[in-house]
Amino acid sequence: MGRRKHGEGTLFKRADGRWQASFVASDGKRKYFYGEKSSEALEKMRKAMQEDQKGLLASGKRVLLKDYLPQWLELVAKPQVFQGTYVQYEATVKKHLLPAFGHIMVHKLTVQQVQSFYAKKLEEGLAPGTVIYIHSILHMALDNAVSWGLISHNVTDKAKLPKRKRPDHRVLSLEEAKTLVKFARASRLETLLIMALTTAMRRGELLALQWSDIDFEKKTLQLRRSFRRVGNVGNIVKEPKTKAGQRRIMLTDFAIEALKRHKQLQEEQRERSTNWRDLDLVFPNTLGGYWSPDYMVLVFKKMLTQAQLPQIRFHDLRHSAATLLLAMGVHPKLVQDLLGHSKIATTMDTYSHVLPSMQKEVADKMGLAFTFEEDQEDEKDQKEEDQGDEKDQKEEN
Structure with a gap:
């Protein structure tokens, strides 16, 4: 368990039983962290990596989205969501966001670039719901960039989203x-x-x-x-x-x-x-x-x-x-x-498509509830009178 993926640092169990995690910081020096459990050492390392990332921008160095988005996935998204959800996030970042925005610096991403990206994805045949899902991941990542102090505001807040089409699902009678x-x-x-x-x-x-x-x-x-x-x-x-x-x-x-x-x-x-x-x-x-x-x-x-x-x-x-x-x-x-x-x-x-028939039933019951007894008697007398007229008409014929 000594080697991990690039950018994740390293983790291994020492001879004394403790766990050691480490990563190479932006200054080129390797930082070490220890814990009785592997999770403890990893948590210390991840916090330090976050602080290092914040300091990277503060020092005026160029931070590209191709560098930031993988770090957001590893340090923020992965510990907070289910494994299956994380896999979907990671796939979306690699398939859609990195090819489109990887070459752009985090603080230079514009609303126009985001809006053009959404339009292009729709032209490529992606469903509005899929584009909205991609937007949600980019929005979360940039919200975190705001909290880290990497950017002053989230440009996706001002982007217009496509209208989600309600799927016409077939149900069984x-x-x-x-x-x-x-x-x-x-x-x-x-x-x-x-x-x-x-x-x-x-x-x-x-x-x-x-x-x-x-x-x-x-x-x-x-x-x-x-x-x-x-x-x-x-x-x-x-x-x-x-x-x-x-x-x-x-x-x-x-x-x-x-x-x-x-x-x-x-x-x-x-x-x-x-x-x-x-x-x-x-x-x-x-x-x-x-x-x-x-x-x-x-x-x-x-x-x-x-x-x-x-x-x-x-x-x-x-x-x-x-x-x-x-x-x-x-x-x-x-x-x-x-x-x-x-x-x-x-x-x-x-299930709004089922409600009209229910609403009619409610209206009928409400109308019946507000029909007073004298009205019901009048209706009964009128009905009997109409039936009598019909009988007389038949006898005349």
Whole structure:
């Protein structure tokens, strides 16, 4: 563990048991830091590297974005975000920001250059949402440059962002959802699809679900983690970002019965296997390990084709569940809790297409609530009178 990547310094364990970290400062001298734990030595080194970077600009030396952005990634972003998020940040910096701005000094970056960059990315075919994501990373990096004293203000604050296009996701109707579950019967996907459609859980949340998270007596599950696979990093299991994401979900009897059948089949499979990995996963691969998200989606897509259903994304099962619940008249607040949204505004905005029918129902109920008894009697008398006129008309004919 002695050598690290260029710019990260070095780290190794000394003969006396302590950890030593070091890096070459801007003055050309190597600085050393010690700690009982590797994390302690690294933290001391990172703080010193930050101070060295601040002093570099203060001394009047040229600081290019190609030098600053990697340091921001390593010293600021990496310790603060999940590993998978960091990998995405790093890829965005290398693919988009460094080629465009690497040759520019931090304090000479202009709003016009940033605005032209966004326009170019849109012309290249990037979606507005992707450009907004790139902007968010550049904005964070330059905000940090302000706090370090490298620049006086963040030029991205004045840049105009493209309007995010609302994706037109296809959701399943109730009949289509029933068809999918029926077609999946006795397959590996059956219980997974039932859980997706009845709990609105995300793909990563389902693949990280463990049997210990489920209380069969109370018919609930506690969502504690999510799973994803990131490039060369491999499998990443993490806790939900917000408290709302760490939610308890009530399970339907339909889901409970499916889970019981699924557990029994899984136990039989484990007994037959000679190299089963016991990770307590509800939806593992055929050897008990984490099921590849991409392969699971491939199986899901094939099933849609065989069932002659629309080619939706797996994530659209979550949208389908929420849409069906709202259409059934379930209160949006309850749907928000089920989805794990931290703000109800997110739920209302995402599923605004379902709300018009609900608003009509509210208007009808409100109108009925303010209809007074004498008005109802008048309406009743008028209705009886109209029926009498119709009867007389028929007898005359």
